[in-house]
Amino acid sequence: MPAPAPIPAPIAIERLVKIYKTVPAVDGISFTLTAGSATGLLGGNGAGKTTTIASIMGLTTPTSGRVCVLGADMPRQRYRVLHRMNFESPYVAMPMRLTIRQNLTVFGMLYGVTDLGHRIEELSEQLDLTDLLDRPTGRLSDGQKTRVALAKGLINSPELLLLDEPTASLDPDTADWVRGRLERYRRERNATMLIASHNMAEVERLCDRVIIMKRGRIEDDDTPAKLLSRYGRHTLEEVFLDVARGRGVEQEAAQ
Amino acid sequence: MMPRAEGTFDYSPRRAAAMMLRYWYLLRSSWPRLLDLVYWPTVQMITWGFLQYYIMQNAGFFARAGGTFIGAVLLWDILFRGQLGFSISFMEEMWARNIGNLMMSPLRPFEFLSALMVMSIVRLAVGVIPVTLLAIAFFGFNLYGLGLALAAFFINLMLTGWAVGIFVSGLVLRNGLGAENLAWSIMFLFMPLTCVYYPVTTLPVWLQPISWLLPPTYVFEGMRALLIQNTFRPDLMLDALGLNVVFFAAGVLAFLKLLQSARRHGSLIQAGE
Numbered sequence: 001m002p003a004p005a006p007i008p009a010p011i012a013i014e015r016l017v018k019i020y021k022t023v024p025a026v027d028g029i030s031f032t033l034t035a036g037s038a039t040g041l042l043g044g045n046g047a048g049k050t051t052t053i054a055s056i057m058g059l060t061t062p063t064s065g066r067v068c069v070l071g072a073d074m075p076r077q078r079y080r081v082l083h084r085m086n087f088e089s090p091y092v093a094m095p096m097r098l099t100i101r102q103n104l105t106v107f108g109m110l111y112g113v114t115d116l117g118h119r120i121e122e123l124s125e126q127l128d129l130t131d132l133l134d135r136p137t138g139r140l141s142d143g144q145k146t147r148v149a150l151a152k153g154l155i156n157s158p159e160l161l162l163l164d165e166p167t168a169s170l171d172p173d174t175a176d177w178v179r180g181r182l183e184r185y186r187r188e189r190n191a192t193m194l195i196a197s198h199n200m201a202e203v204e205r206l207c208d209r210v211i212i213m214k215r216g217r218i219e220d221d222d223t224p225a226k227l228l229s230r231y232g233r234h235t236l237e238e239v240f241l242d243v244a245r246g247r248g249v250e251q252e253a254a255q
Numbered sequence: 256m257m258p259r260a261e262g263t264f265d266y267s268p269r270r271a272a273a274m275m276l277r278y279w280y281l282l283r284s285s286w287p288r289l290l291d292l293v294y295w296p297t298v299q300m301i302t303w304g305f306l307q308y309y310i311m312q313n314a315g316f317f318a319r320a321g322g323t324f325i326g327a328v329l330l331w332d333i334l335f336r337g338q339l340g341f342s343i344s345f346m347e348e349m350w351a352r353n354i355g356n357l358m359m360s361p362l363r364p365f366e367f368l369s370a371l372m373v374m375s376i377v378r379l380a381v382g383v384i385p386v387t388l389l390a391i392a393f394f395g396f397n398l399y400g401l402g403l404a405l406a407a408f409f410i411n412l413m414l415t416g417w418a419v420g421i422f423v424s425g426l427v428l429r430n431g432l433g434a435e436n437l438a439w440s441i442m443f444l445f446m447p448l449t450c451v452y453y454p455v456t457t458l459p460v461w462l463q464p465i466s467w468l469l470p471p472t473y474v475f476e477g478m479r480a481l482l483i484q485n486t487f488r489p490d491l492m493l494d495a496l497g498l499n500v501v502f503f504a505a506g507v508l509a510f511l512k513l514l515q516s517a518r519r520h521g522s523l524i525q526a527g528e
Contacts, residue, residue, distance in 0.1 A: 020521055050524060057359040058260075059523045061515075075518060079262035082361045093352040095277065097284045106280075109273030110360045136284070152356070 008071030016065035027216035040203035043213035088153030089164035096138030111156035274370030292382035337416025340375035342438035418506035425513030
């Protein structure tokens with residue numbers, strides 16, 4: 001009997017380069033995510049996080065290198081896998097005049113969700129949106145909008161969920177609540193998550209691996225515990241500042 | 256050259272219906288949007304209707320050419336509103352910063368475009384049907400009296416409107432909302448060249464071949480033949496249809512190329528100005 005085909009990695013990036021005109025936004029990065037993992041993508045503004053995520057979503061074409069998502073070459077084979085993944089960001093707006101129910105209905109149909117009415121009810125209960133379902137999205141608070149964006153991100157029960165600052169502009173209580181929901185979703189579905197964030201506490205809580213980018217390159221890549229140990233720091237924020245300010249491991253050791 | 260994505264030409268009626276539903280929800284949620292659809296065609300029709308009425312009383316030729324101005328206004332509105340309805344529905348996504356959500360969803364380009372085409376017909380129906388009824392009430396001009404010819408005019412004008420709308424949408428996708436003004440103004444380039452209100456022979460001889468390259472020219476000539484000489488010209492309609500097939504294919508091809516270019520240049524990430 002032939003051996004079963006290996007299950008492709010949720011994300012496999014090989015020597016990805018993306019140059020806009022003459023400016024390299026991403027400069028030869030490579031990494032692979034395993035199924036069910038949660039990885040934080042850290043970096044200052046202009047580090048290349050957004051371009052990396054856009055390449056994974058098939059929104060931009062690599063200048064060179066390869067981006068493989070759930071076994072499909074992006075962006076050429078994107079339609080094979082887009083229904084199995086999703087994206088959530090408070091910076092990508094949902095149509096404001098449509099109610100939450102209307103928005104979720106539209107996106108549910110786009111993603112081919114079966115038994116859509118039940119899925120919307122289920123998500124509304126999980127994300128505490130039931131009483132708001134028929135309210136226009138534009139009339140919600142920031143926290144409520146973030147929950148709607150998360151509901152859109154989860155509408156198709158994605159195997160791969162990409163998140164960009166998932167708790168930006170939320171109060172600590174709501175942010176903690178959202179993180180709890182994400183942890184639960186990952187646990188229940190064995191979903192893979194890639195989280196771009198500037199919130200180090202969030203990354204420490206949600207992620208079992210951290211990739212730190214700077215000027216389009218990967219500066220470091222390890223578990224949060226190993227990064228803390230290697231840099232001799234107590235928090236990821238301190239590690240991030242060391243990387244951002246060019247104070248690497250060797251300098252730390254010398255001090 | 257970048258190869259086209261696998262599955263680009265797949266078509267799911269459910270995904271197309273999702274987009275139609277999205278625009279229908281939007282349209283019915285906003286009375287200013289509905290009012291805007293009716294307002295300008297009404298003003299146009301009334302203005303030109305009174306002008307025609309005045310000229311008819313003072314010129315023998317126009318007395319025989321009853322309804323050509325009002326007919327031209329209404330058919331021009333089909334062309335202009337057909338394109339604008341398509342382009343505005345597309346730009347609603349840019350204004351709402353929702354284009355990223357759509358482009359990272361399984362929605363295929365042809366599903367998106369077909370939803371925009373259907374919505375342009377819906378928007379046109381909301382805007383122009385009441386105006387055609389007003390034309391009957393105010394000036395006794397019955398557009399529906401053109402019968403089957405009206406269907407031929409309508410199909411040809413809508414095809415041109417869609418072809419231009421698809422091309423403009425590709426430009427906005429590639430260049431951001433900086434290209435938005437084209438959606439409002441591009442059709443006015445067609446107005447003098449397609450001879451909406453006068454025969455092609457009015458144009459300088461050197462400009463006439465260019466005019467005959469544009470499908471609406473055949474429609475407006477056909478309308479005048481019908482209203483002035485009571486003759487329906489199927490040859491003109493077939494010529495217009497042939498040119499429209501070329502225009503439509505060119506519009507779709509340009510849209511796909513501009514979408515590819517937008518992916519190369521990162522325009523889909525920062526879909527704004």
